[in-house]
Amino acid sequence: MVSSVLLALLAAASAPLLSSAQTQITVNGTSSHPIPSTLWGLMFEDISHSGDGGLYGELLQNRAFQQVTPGTTAALNAWSAVGNTTLSVIADSPAISSSLPNALSVTFPSGAPRSGVQNSGYFGIAVRASSTYTASFFYRFPSTLPSAALTATVSLAGASSGTTFASGTVALRPTAQWTQATVALRPRTSAPDINNVFEVTLAAGAFVGTVHLGMFSLFPPTFGGQANGMRADIAQALLDLKPSFFRLPGGNNLEGQTIAQRWQWNNTVGPLTARPGRVGDWGYVNTDGLGLYEYLVWIELMGMVPIMAIWSGFALGGAAVPANQLAPYIEQSRQQIEFVIGSTSTPGGALRASLGHPAPFPLLYVEVGNEDFLQPSTYQSYRWAAFVNALQADYPNLRFLATSSFNSPALSPKPQSWDIHVYQTPTWFTQNSAFYDSFARDGTTFFEGEYAAISTNPNDIFGAPSSGRLVYPTVQSAVSEAAFMMGFERNADVVFAASYAPLLAHVTQNQWTPNLLSFDSGTVIKSTSYWAQWMFSNNRGDVYLPSTLASTSGALFWSVVQRVSPPAFIIKVSNTGTSASTGVFRLPSAVASTGQLIQLAGAANASNTPTTPSAITPQSRTIATGQNLSFSAPAMSLSVITVALV
Numbered sequence: 001m002v003s004s005v006l007l008a009l010l011a012a013a014s015a016p017l018l019s020s021a022q023t024q025i026t027v028n029g030t031s032s033h034p035i036p037s038t039l040w041g042l043m044f045e046d047i048s049h050s051g052d053g054g055l056y057g058e059l060l061q062n063r064a065f066q067q068v069t070p071g072t073t074a075a076l077n078a079w080s081a082v083g084n085t086t087l088s089v090i091a092d093s094p095a096i097s098s099s100l101p102n103a104l105s106v107t108f109p110s111g112a113p114r115s116g117v118q119n120s121g122y123f124g125i126a127v128r129a130s131s132t133y134t135a136s137f138f139y140r141f142p143s144t145l146p147s148a149a150l151t152a153t154v155s156l157a158g159a160s161s162g163t164t165f166a167s168g169t170v171a172l173r174p175t176a177q178w179t180q181a182t183v184a185l186r187p188r189t190s191a192p193d194i195n196n197v198f199e200v201t202l203a204a205g206a207f208v209g210t211v212h213l214g215m216f217s218l219f220p221p222t223f224g225g226q227a228n229g230m231r232a233d234i235a236q237a238l239l240d241l242k243p244s245f246f247r248l249p250g251g252n253n254l255e256g257q258t259i260a261q262r263w264q265w266n267n268t269v270g271p272l273t274a275r276p277g278r279v280g281d282w283g284y285v286n287t288d289g290l291g292l293y294e295y296l297v298w299i300e301l302m303g304m305v306p307i308m309a310i311w312s313g314f315a316l317g318g319a320a321v322p323a324n325q326l327a328p329y330i331e332q333s334r335q336q337i338e339f340v341i342g343s344t345s346t347p348g349g350a351l352r353a354s355l356g357h358p359a360p361f362p363l364l365y366v367e368v369g370n371e372d373f374l375q376p377s378t379y380q381s382y383r384w385a386a387f388v389n390a391l392q393a394d395y396p397n398l399r400f401l402a403t404s405s406f407n408s409p410a411l412s413p414k415p416q417s418w419d420i421h422v423y424q425t426p427t428w429f430t431q432n433s434a435f436y437d438s439f440a441r442d443g444t445t446f447f448e449g450e451y452a453a454i455s456t457n458p459n460d461i462f463g464a465p466s467s468g469r470l471v472y473p474t475v476q477s478a479v480s481e482a483a484f485m486m487g488f489e490r491n492a493d494v495v496f497a498a499s500y501a502p503l504l505a506h507v508t509q510n511q512w513t514p515n516l517l518s519f520d521s522g523t524v525i526k527s528t529s530y531w532a533q534w535m536f537s538n539n540r541g542d543v544y545l546p547s548t549l550a551s552t553s554g555a556l557f558w559s560v561v562q563r564v565s566p567p568a569f570i571i572k573v574s575n576t577g578t579s580a581s582t583g584v585f586r587l588p589s590a591v592a593s594t595g596q597l598i599q600l601a602g603a604a605n606a607s608n609t610p611t612t613p614s615a616i617t618p619q620s621r622t623i624a625t626g627q628n629l630s631f632s633a634p635a636m637s638l639s640v641i642t643v644a645l646v
């Protein structure tokens with residue numbers, strides 16, 4: 001009988017000696033630097049309905065007719081009549097509040113069947129039997145008062161099927177004053193799809209006349225039960241990334257197309273009736289229901305820290321506030337910071353306490369603007385200095401980040417930290433995996449605040465999908481970003497944080513592709529790049545172990561970190577090439593004979609999409625390991641090997 005050992009020897013002898021390229025990698029046992037706890041996190045702004053209609057839990061679109069022009073069809077966005085009513089958006093007097101001047105005027109003719117209004121949500125509404133929905137709206141009767149209270153029916157129904165999934169009733173008192181009605185809706189069954197509407201109706205013939213409605217809301221249970229909080233499935237997908245920080249509120253959406261349209265923190269806090277909303281930078285109205293306080297409470301719930309931007313005197317349309325007129329804008333930024341970290345004896349801290357959070361939030365990083373390389377001249381000549389000099393004096397413990405191109409133009413005072421952005425090709429990311437290796441170690445630190453492989457066409461990075469722009473991240477884009485991310489661990493003594501961008505996009509309402517997570521009102525799609533982020537963030541080390549440097553013209557990239565407890569080496573390997581490649585890691589000490597492998601791999605252009613949401617997911621298995629660890633990385637793959645020290 002032939003022994004299995006002999007069979008194995010025979011098989012080995014007949015195999016080609018080197019079935020794939022081999023790279024010898026020596027891992028140093030002495031750490032060069034700790035890995036900062038802030039390294040992996042999230043960049044957020046309201047783009048592609050990532051906030052309103054996305055992370056923010058509100059289900060009704062155009063809920064308060066903010067920032068619309070009364071009398072126009074556009075003002076009725078997402079609203080339509082049920083039965084025989086006529087609808088128009090009016091500037092009402094009295095208004096619900098000075099911040100919410102507009103209302104929906106609904107006229108019921110005589111002889112009307114069941115009639116009222118409906119809202120189609122943010123491109124559909126998910127209706128789940130396990131959820132209790134809280135619905136509310138304001139109403140008043142401007143002219144003819146009904147003789148007695150009316151019974152309004154509030155329901156969730158199939159848009160085309162007409163099936164009612166949940167309904168409740170609420171009394172409308174005969175009053176000309178704005179009054180709020182609230183009702184809980186508990187669906188008995190889940191809707192089969194998201195093609196559902198929210199309705200407020202009166203029974204046939206119940207009323208003839210006009211009612212004004214406004215400031216509607218429909219909330220499902222939120223993540224962690226936060227009041228006015230976040231959509232649970234999106235927040236959970238983000239929590240699974242174990243993110244350390246959250247950058248807010250932009251991105252370009254901070255800037256405004258005009259100075260008047262800039263994001264202003266004070267318009268985003270307090271009662272929803274005190275928030276006017278704004279015309280965001282990405283073509284739709286922001287409700288500002290997802291305001292500064294909601295961001296901060298959620299960040300805390302998620303175990304993250306904020307990286308917060310202040311407006312830096314520049315609007316995206318090109319206008320900059322002249323130097324001698326900056327003072328009120330700097331004061332508004334100071335008050336924004338005070339709201340976040342000021343003691344409760346300051347007006348800002350007292351406001352925060354009144355909303356339910358007396359303790360300051362853990363803010364350390366404040367970003368002065370966003371992408372100020374869009375107007376470097378005024379940033380260099382006065383904007384950067386004016387904001388930093390004033391605010392650093394008040395808040396000496398904060399680190400202010402510059403957002404123009406690194407050292408170009410040079411800024412004074414010298415920035416302690418920079419936010420660097422890069423949207424490029426997969427090839428660029430592999431060729432630049434050593435991007436930070438040559439940066440001076442002089443105390444300056446870096447936030448890679450936005451990066452993504454977005455196109456395969458180096459001559460048309462921001463072009464159309466037909467010229468190479470990705471719609472969804474691919475396996476190739478994810479493993480190439482991973483090559484770049486190896487460089488963040490290697491340079492984590494100067495790179496303190498990194499975030500893919502953009503974070504979230506509605507599948508049919510996107511202004512930018514690709515995105516880390518895509519969603520519609522019912523589902524969340526985790527991209528290949530999401531899984532790459534997940535693999536890095538869920539497999540962090542405490543210290544970096546230097547190893548043989550990869551060739552930036554090659555295809556294989558790696559990073560070795562050490563976890564203190566329980567003690568382990570964590571090896572990340574990205575093969576961006578089209579054939580398998582072997583890395584032979586000479587580890588600095590003895591390790592267990594088996595370890596855990598997590599691997600993301602697939603065809604270069606494979607993506608997770610609405611029709612194939614789970615085409616590419618990381619797979620885990622146990623592999624043989626040893627101090628001389630030979631690992632064959634498949635073509636187009638990202639692998640994480642965790643092996644215990646013995």
Ligand code: LXE
Pocket residue numbers: 045047250251252253370371421450501502512
């Ligand atoms: C840079 C800016 O900061 C973001 O708003 C955009 C999308 O991620 C990008 N152009």
